[in-house]
Amino acid sequence: MLTVESLKKSYDDTTRRSSRRSSGQGTRVYAVGGVDFEVHAGELFTLLGPSGCGKTTTLRAVAGLERPTEGRVTLGGTVLFDSAHGINVHANRRGLGMVFQSYAIWPHLSVFKNVSFPLEVMPRAKRPGRKEIQERVEHALDVTELGAYTSRPATKLSGGQQQRLALARALVTRPELMLLDEPLSNLDAKLRETMRFELKRLQRELNLTAIYVTHDQAEALVMSSRIAVMNKGRVEQIGKPREIYTKPATRFVAEFIGTSNFMEAKVVSVSGSEVRVDTAQGRLVARGVEVAPAVGATVLISIRPECVDLSRERRGNVPNEWAGTVLTRAFMGDVVDHIVGVGDLEIHNRSNPNLSIAPGTEVHFSVAPDKVILVPLD
Structure with a gap:
């Protein structure tokens, strides 16, 4: 029109x-x-x-x-x-x-x-x-x-x-x-x-x-x-x-639409729409990637806070599971925000208000592979 x-x-x-x-x-x-x-x-x-x-x-x-x-x-x-x-x-x-x-x-x-x-x-x-x-x-x-x-x-x-x-x-x-x-x-x-x-x-x-x-x-x-x-x-x-x-x-x-966790990573393998990358904190698997980057390329990983699944216990049978420590939390009414430290990295998690974990607690969190977004580097 x-x-x-x-x-x-x-x-x-x-x-x-x-x-x-x-x-x-x-x-x-x-x-x-x-x-x-x-x-x-x-x-x-x-x-x-x-x-x-x-x-x-x-x-x-x-x-x-x-x-x-x-x-x-x-x-x-x-x-x-x-x-x-x-x-x-x-x-x-x-x-x-x-x-x-x-x-x-x-x-x-x-x-x-x-x-x-x-x-x-x-x-x-x-x-x-x-x-x-x-x-x-x-x-x-x-x-x-x-x-x-x-x-x-x-x-x-x-x-x-x-x-x-x-x-x-x-x-x-x-x-x-x-x-x-x-x-x-x-x-x-x-x-x-x-x-x-x-x-x-x-x-x-x-x-x-x-x-x-x-x-x-x-x-x-x-x-x-x-x-x-x-x-x-x-x-x-x-x-x-x-x-x-x-x-x-x-x-x-x-960055402008909502909030996101960012980290740079290097592509180590590509199999169809599945891409494996290495970050300074560990390996991640991304699935459903429409345009796969070349092996060896540097990419930017974006993970939305609501896609970070936080748990006090290690599950071990899920991909993309990392260990960390809760640094701070904030009650927002309909959600609770946690900041989890993993080495030098701070991961933002957004959870149901029924989940509230005190700072200093050792936790495990995971991200579903289809929620790991590969963003081209500017």
Whole structure:
């Protein structure tokens, strides 16, 4: 549905004026350094990454609020931007719905008027009749569960209701594509968690196609059909949430999505999809490896804390079992985190709260071979 190709956005580096004067050349800084992705109809596609990674700039380029330096953006059969042919459709003609981080509701208007406003200011040739505006506004308010607040001033709504009002205002125009720029970041933690499921419900029920920008990993994992993890203006990996979490393509992805235990290892044998590696602390077996490295290669091992099975007793009949000592533990409510020392290495374990082992206790832990992830070294 939406295709973004070789998108770049650069700015002058104003911090290096003296060097530009001496060299006679400008320095370009790329906020987006060549991004490619495709959004399919009916999916919620998330741009995920830390502050400054280029995700919001990419979204604004799709919206027409930023003019890219290079690239091409197409929606269906319509070219919205093409640097090679000088095409740049104005933002108000792209037919996109957008929900901002700040909601941007009009405080002097009622809930109904906030939602009807985009329809009322349409060009006369495209503007719906009064009856259709009434029906579309009521439908948008009903699906966002704001039907009981039509005459209420927008400022008298709660934070969650204001967020849904901004969404209703975007929905009422029936856009081909919705753009959501961190719409939940201003909500408190409990309400944010509730609204994740509300937004996902609406997206599925209305079969919306949307691009969602966030730095919140949990938000991305809960809501997304697919995720593009961005870093320094580029896409590191695109995939479904489970794939991104269980099979990170780079160290950055493995570190940014959740937490992980890392260690370098040397490949000692490869048999089909089974790879045996040696680390400074001992041997590990990895299974289900899709692209096996060469024997003798150095790789990075990633093991998620919840995949570390901790026990006070040695079992002996399981692969990848090591001995260690609990260094510290932390009760987190729904889980208990243990840090286990193995030589100079510290292994992070995340367990059911029923398991809580005191620091100083000798323990054994194991990792299933299919949970040992081989990550290419950067």
